[in-house]
Amino acid sequence: MRSGDFKTSYKEDISLLQTTFIKVCIGLFVISLIGFVLIADKYFVYIINLSAIATIGSLGINLLTGFTGQISVGQAGFLAIGAYSSAILTKCGFPFLLALPLAGLISTIAGFLVGIPSLKLKRLYIAITTFAFGFIIEHLANSWVSLTNGAQGMVVSPANIFGINIDTDKEFFFLVFPLAVLATIFARNLVRSKPGRAWIAIRDRDIAAEAMGIDLYRYKLSSFAVSSFYAGVAGSLMAHYFQYIGPTHFELLISVQYLAMIIIGGLGSILGSIFGAVFMTALPELLKLLSDLFKGSFPIFGEKFADINMILYGLIIMLFVIIEPKGLNGIWNNVKVYWKMWPYTH
Amino acid sequence: MFSEEVANFLQLILSGLAVGSIYAIVALGFVIIYKATDVLNFAQGELMVLGAFVCYFFIVQLHIPIIWAFLLTFVTVAIIGFITEELFLRPLVGEPIFSVIMVTVGLSIFLKGVIGLLWGYMIKKFPTFVSEAPISFSGIVISPIHLATIILTGILIVIFALFFKFSIMGIAMRAVANDQDASLLMGISVRKIFGLSWAISAIVASMGGILLSAITILHPSLSFVGIKVFPAVVLGGLDSILGAILGGLIIGIVENLAGGYIDPLVGGGVKELTAFVILIAIMMIRPYGLFGKEEIERV
Numbered sequence: 001m002r003s004g005d006f007k008t009s010y011k012e013d014i015s016l017l018q019t020t021f022i023k024v025c026i027g028l029f030v031i032s033l034i035g036f037v038l039i040a041d042k043y044f045v046y047i048i049n050l051s052a053i054a055t056i057g058s059l060g061i062n063l064l065t066g067f068t069g070q071i072s073v074g075q076a077g078f079l080a081i082g083a084y085s086s087a088i089l090t091k092c093g094f095p096f097l098l099a100l101p102l103a104g105l106i107s108t109i110a111g112f113l114v115g116i117p118s119l120k121l122k123r124l125y126i127a128i129t130t131f132a133f134g135f136i137i138e139h140l141a142n143s144w145v146s147l148t149n150g151a152q153g154m155v156v157s158p159a160n161i162f163g164i165n166i167d168t169d170k171e172f173f174f175l176v177f178p179l180a181v182l183a184t185i186f187a188r189n190l191v192r193s194k195p196g197r198a199w200i201a202i203r204d205r206d207i208a209a210e211a212m213g214i215d216l217y218r219y220k221l222s223s224f225a226v227s228s229f230y231a232g233v234a235g236s237l238m239a240h241y242f243q244y245i246g247p248t249h250f251e252l253l254i255s256v257q258y259l260a261m262i263i264i265g266g267l268g269s270i271l272g273s274i275f276g277a278v279f280m281t282a283l284p285e286l287l288k289l290l291s292d293l294f295k296g297s298f299p300i301f302g303e304k305f306a307d308i309n310m311i312l313y314g315l316i317i318m319l320f321v322i323i324e325p326k327g328l329n330g331i332w333n334n335v336k337v338y339w340k341m342w343p344y345t346h
Numbered sequence: 347m348f349s350e351e352v353a354n355f356l357q358l359i360l361s362g363l364a365v366g367s368i369y370a371i372v373a374l375g376f377v378i379i380y381k382a383t384d385v386l387n388f389a390q391g392e393l394m395v396l397g398a399f400v401c402y403f404f405i406v407q408l409h410i411p412i413i414w415a416f417l418l419t420f421v422t423v424a425i426i427g428f429i430t431e432e433l434f435l436r437p438l439v440g441e442p443i444f445s446v447i448m449v450t451v452g453l454s455i456f457l458k459g460v461i462g463l464l465w466g467y468m469i470k471k472f473p474t475f476v477s478e479a480p481i482s483f484s485g486i487v488i489s490p491i492h493l494a495t496i497i498l499t500g501i502l503i504v505i506f507a508l509f510f511k512f513s514i515m516g517i518a519m520r521a522v523a524n525d526q527d528a529s530l531l532m533g534i535s536v537r538k539i540f541g542l543s544w545a546i547s548a549i550v551a552s553m554g555g556i557l558l559s560a561i562t563i564l565h566p567s568l569s570f571v572g573i574k575v576f577p578a579v580v581l582g583g584l585d586s587i588l589g590a591i592l593g594g595l596i597i598g599i600v601e602n603l604a605g606g607y608i609d610p611l612v613g614g615g616v617k618e619l620t621a622f623v624i625l626i627a628i629m630m631i632r633p634y635g636l637f638g639k640e641e642i643e644r645v
Binding site for chain 1 (some may be wrong): 437449453457459460480562573577580619625633
């Protein structure tokens with residue numbers, strides 16, 4: 001590995017993937033992932049698909065919370081709006097390719113609505129407002145029966161692109177993976193261009209940002225809008241992947257899960273969002289595996305699986321915040337620095 | 347005798363007052379933590395349910411007389427609250443508010459798991475400690491437990507008012523809430539006060555939990571009330587104890603009135619939403635609530 005980046009032209013400096021080494025790494029990763037999906041078991045493809053959807057959602061919340069500093073405890077609300085709009089639109093005869101961006105747009109409008117009151121608010125007051133928003137949406141999904149079919153949930157038609165029904169896990173991978181990549185690249189570029197820099201300035205010190213001429217009103221709202229668009233798209237994909245949605249998919253716990261993703265992955269980091277999304281999607285499956293292992297010798301793991309799962313889940317969130325506030329991305333960076341200097345690490 | 351309409355209205359107000367009292371108690375516990383330690387505690391509902399289950403454990407599973415069971419419960423939850431602060435919140439003093447929120451969210455999931463692990467999800471009936479025959483008063487019917495809740499809340503509030511006003515501990519807690527550095531210089535152990543406020547808050551929460559499960563049922567899902575408390579404390583102002591109590595009562599009454607008058611018109615579902623709609627409205631108009639301190643930022 002090279003010990004530093006030595007750039008000789010502006011083009012090199014602004015390119016997304018800066019060294020050949022990284023290009024090769026990412027290329028290999030994509031190829032091996034696709035190869036793995038082609039040969040792997042359905043179960044693994046399912047987890048990869050869920051991770052990809054979660055990545056889109058967690059990128060969204062990271063833009064809002066990690067980059068702009070507006071704590072959102074209502075991500076599940078935006079997901080729900082995306083999922084239900086997409087479900088209802090396709091039911092009314094809209095093609096999936098149109099329903100997907102429309103779901104994002106409807107969610108964006110909701111994002112504006114939540115964003116407007118929060119312009120006056122700071123820090124924990126925003127957390128409480130978004131929290132209330134998530135609660136209201138979950139409640140509406142439950143009780144607005146004529147629109148959402150209430151607690152029974154809705155059956156959603158599988159995604160259909162130009163007459164092809166995407167209803168197997170492997171097919172869905174080739175829909176969701178490009179979208180996740182696109183979302184990542186867009187977010188990556190966004191945070192290093194003007195809006196992203198304005199967001200970071202607002203996060204670090206809003207008064208100073210305003211004094212430097214950043215329009216707080218505009219950039220806070222735009223952050224809400226972009227974030228909820230991401231969530232809406234993720235929600236829509238989720239609906240068409242599960243082919244069923246109900247209020248239980250959008251509980252408070254889901255908002256918490258998304259927050260946990262970006263905390264564990266790394267606040268204000270694109271790569272961290274991906275780490276967090278994959279980690280939090282794989283974690284329940286890992287715990288299931290563990291409990292299967294111990295079930296023989298300790299039967300309590302079998303009976304009380306859900307509770308033990310929850311205890312570990314809570315502990316992991318707390319320990320990450322206390323011990324490694326920079327998250328998985330921080331660990332990754334430390335490892336990278338260690339090997340960059342190897343064997344002369346100090 | 348009241349006419350039917352008036353009786354109906356008073357009935358709704360009265361039962362709203364009973365539920366509101368419980369909100370007020372839980373909100374009180376919430377504000378005690380927020381005021382002293384600046385922690386927005388998302389786990390208040392779980393602390394509440396934990397208290398109720400601990401009390402249930404002492405009364406039903408160990409057959410301890412009710413008064414002693416209450417005292418034992420308070421001691422137990424106080425210790426749990428103290429340890430929680432020591433283990434999970436102490437390392438985060440001075441960290442950004444986001445990390446603190448996330449830890450309490452993690453704590454709430456953790457406690458949920460512990461409660462489920464220890465007591466399961468069967469619906470339990472909390473042993474009654476007052477008679478169940480409803481009291482009728484010129485056309486208004488109230489059950490003794492509702493009445494007891496309202497009265498107990500009143501007593502509790504007086505006790506806390508006296509505690510904060512006259513006891514050394516209470517004065518020290520107010521001092522810490524006011525200015526941590528200054529109180530440290532005056533020889534108050536801020537560390538101890540932090541732990542203490544969690545302990546007291548856990549006790550208050552367990553009282554709310556016991557009353558609530560006596561009115562309804564005992565089930566882990568009661569921790570839902572911990573969510574309902576947010577509108578109450580925001581309405582009252584996050585850092586005002588009086589505000590929390592009034593906020594809790596107001597939310598309880600308004601919610602009940604909405605349930606009684608609006609729900610039949612639209613076919614239900616409004617009752618649970620009311621509190622949160624109020625919450626968002628307050629956020630837009632007066633985020634520091636009725637009695638809260640307005641945050642003034644200096645550059």
